[in-house]
Amino acid sequence: MKALIKGxxxxxxxxxxxxxxxxxxxxxxxxxxxxTEGAYPPYNFLNDKGEVDGFERELGDEMCKRxxxxxxxxxxEWDSIIPNLVSGNYDTIIxxxxxxxxxxxxxxxxQDYFPPSPSYFVGLAGQSIDVKGGVIAAQTATIQAGFxxxxxxxxxxFATPDETIQAVRNGEADAVLADGxxxxxxxxxxxxxxxVVGQESIGGGIGMGIRESDGGLKAKMDKAIGxxxxxxxxxxxIKKWFGDDANVY
Amino acid sequence: xxxxxxxxxRLDGGAWLLCYLTTPTHQSxxxxxxxxxxxxxxxxxxxxxxxxxxxxxxxxxxxxxxxLGRGYIAMVRGVPEIVFFMFGPIALDQAFEYLRHRVMxxxxxxPVRRGNDFVVCTAAKLPLNADPQWMxxxxxxxxxxxxxxxxxxxxxxxxxxxxxxxVPQAQxxxxxxxxxxxxxxxxxxxxxxxxxxxxxxxxxxxxxxxKATPLLFLxxxxxxVYWARELGSAKTRAYSFPHPNWQLWYFLALLVFYxxxxxxxxxxxxxxxxxxxxxxxxxxxxxxxxxxx
Numbered sequence: 001m002k003a004l005i006k007g008x009x010x011x012x013x014x015x016x017x018x019x020x021x022x023x024x025x026x027x028x029x030x031x032x033x034x035x036t037e038g039a040y041p042p043y044n045f046l047n048d049k050g051e052v053d054g055f056e057r058e059l060g061d062e063m064c065k066r067x068x069x070x071x072x073x074x075x076x077e078w079d080s081i082i083p084n085l086v087s088g089n090y091d092t093i094i095x096x097x098x099x100x101x102x103x104x105x106x107x108x109x110x111q112d113y114f115p116p117s118p119s120y121f122v123g124l125a126g127q128s129i130d131v132k133g134g135v136i137a138a139q140t141a142t143i144q145a146g147f148x149x150x151x152x153x154x155x156x157x158f159a160t161p162d163e164t165i166q167a168v169r170n171g172e173a174d175a176v177l178a179d180g181x182x183x184x185x186x187x188x189x190x191x192x193x194x195x196v197v198g199q200e201s202i203g204g205g206i207g208m209g210i211r212e213s214d215g216g217l218k219a220k221m222d223k224a225i226g227x228x229x230x231x232x233x234x235x236x237x238i239k240k241w242f243g244d245d246a247n248v249y
Numbered sequence: 250x251x252x253x254x255x256x257x258x259r260l261d262g263g264a265w266l267l268c269y270l271t272t273p274t275h276q277s278x279x280x281x282x283x284x285x286x287x288x289x290x291x292x293x294x295x296x297x298x299x300x301x302x303x304x305x306x307x308x309x310x311x312x313x314x315x316x317l318g319r320g321y322i323a324m325v326r327g328v329p330e331i332v333f334f335m336f337g338p339i340a341l342d343q344a345f346e347y348l349r350h351r352v353m354x355x356x357x358x359x360p361v362r363r364g365n366d367f368v369v370c371t372a373a374k375l376p377l378n379a380d381p382q383w384m385x386x387x388x389x390x391x392x393x394x395x396x397x398x399x400x401x402x403x404x405x406x407x408x409x410x411x412x413x414x415x416v417p418q419a420q421x422x423x424x425x426x427x428x429x430x431x432x433x434x435x436x437x438x439x440x441x442x443x444x445x446x447x448x449x450x451x452x453x454x455x456x457x458x459x460k461a462t463p464l465l466f467l468x469x470x471x472x473x474v475y476w477a478r479e480l481g482s483a484k485t486r487a488y489s490f491p492h493p494n495w496q497l498w499y500f501l502a503l504l505v506f507y508x509x510x511x512x513x514x515x516x517x518x519x520x521x522x523x524x525x526x527x528x529x530x531x532x533x534x535x536x537x538x539x540x541x542x
Contacts, residue, residue: 021290028348031378031379033376033378039479039482041296041485041487041488042487044478045487045488046274046490046514047274048272048273048274048489048490049272049273049274050272050273050274050276050277051284055485066324066493070379071383072378074382076469077466080335081338084339084469086365086366086367087342087343087367088346088366088369089342089365089376089469106365107365123277132353135384160478160482162482162483164484166482166494169494185485185487186483186485189485189486189491211366211368212363212364213363213364213366213368214366
């Protein structure tokens with residue numbers, strides 16, 4: 001036990017020393033840490049350079065520029081993305097997260113930066129699939145998982161979006177329910193193996209998640225999104241990443 | 250990495266594969282093997298230290314120390330690992346930040362806990378928001394090591410306590426008869442013989458620890474299993490190197506790594522076992538086991 005206490009104190013001393021070193025080297029600039037998943041193209045993904053890339057990267061960088069903030073990108077598992085925000089490991093969630101009442105009880109959302117867009121059921125092509133009674137895959141803690149659970153179908157949940165597609169490919173699930181914008185490139189590139197078997201409108205738009213106690217940051221980000229909506233840059237960005245048919249403002 | 254890799258869509262065959270296997274994300278994957286080995290190299294002795302401390306405390310003649318040692322071993326062993334790794338590091342992190350907050354921002358009037366939020370003053374953040382990402386990663390890594398050491402230390406503690414109790418009473422009595430004091434008895438008789446009984450249990454814990462590193466990703470540390478899953482998953486044309494699901498190949502590489510690690514561990518542990526038993530009054534020490542090998 002002595003060792004435990006010693007270790008804790010040593011760790012504490014080390015980390016205090018570390019940040020002390022950093023503090024002396026710089027002024028207290030406004031740095032915001034942007035939390036994302038990094039596994040949900042085209043919203044956000046890790047490119048081959050190992051950097052966060054995608055629609056939300058471009059959008060987030062522009063928002064930070066307009067709000068006069070320095071932004072640092074971090075990835076976190078989808079499962080624990082909200083607990084890590086409220087405990088302060090990063091300051092925003094920008095990860096294709098739909099604004100829902102349930103989430104709004106725990107965190108705050110900015111105004112939406114992506115209009116509501118339909119979710120698709122995707123299954124193996126050429127099979128008759130019962131999306132209301134079959135086995136449907138969805139990512140854990142998504143609005144789609146919530147929808148399937150209430151629809152009467154059997155829900156199988158996975159931690160990452162990629163695993164939900166695998167479940168359909170290897171027959172574990174009859175279909176997957178996810179955002180159409182995520183599924184369409186996968187269906188298009190599957191050489192006819194996968195097909196859209198249904199469509200559902202669930203959830204509102206996508207917003208940026210911010211701690212409830214962080215009202216100042218929320219106001220800044222709200223303003224940045226507002227100005228990007230007003231001058232049309234947001235629409236251009238949406239069309240660039242989601243195609244010309246995407247819903248815009 | 251290589252000059253020809255800028256436009257992968259125009260490459261094919263070997264050149265494509267070479268470029269693919271040397272992307273920065275793949276380099277992170279290769280580096281993660283080092284991360285895992287480093288974690289093991291630091292965690293194993295630290296766990297042993299925690300375990301040794303726990304075992305000594307739980308056998309102490311001072312009652313509060315004994316309760317502390319027994320409490321530590323019983324409580325940590327009883328909590329499921331995944332629960333500990335989900336909440337342990339966040340709790341440790343918040344405890345550190347709260348201590349710093351009390352020291353560095355004594356004038357702060359607002360509460361630290363606001364609803365679901367945990368808010369400390371900017372200067373007390375650990376690491377600071379403005380710190381570069383590598384510092385956040387090192388901090389996460391340190392939290393991971395501490396959590397691993399606390400959990401596996403408790404298992405080591407129980408093994409070591411049992412090993413102390415397994416040293417034959419006759420050895421102690423003989424040592425006393427020779428006039429050894431408590432200190433001499435501990436260092437010359439009890440400790441060297443204790444390791445013989447502890448080693449099989451400790452080697453089990455080591456083998457479990459080598460395979461527990463995927464829990465690292467819960468702590469935000471990207472280990473080899475995370476990268477194998479991420480790199481192996483099917484990639485659409487949003488990426489520069491589109492490919493179908495190749496996870497099988499990545500996990501085969503991990504299989505080879507873990508089998509190699511297991512083999513090396515077995516060789517080292519066998520050698521250690523032989524050395525510890527040398528000249529001891531055990532079956533293995535008397536040389537009779539040699540025929541069975």
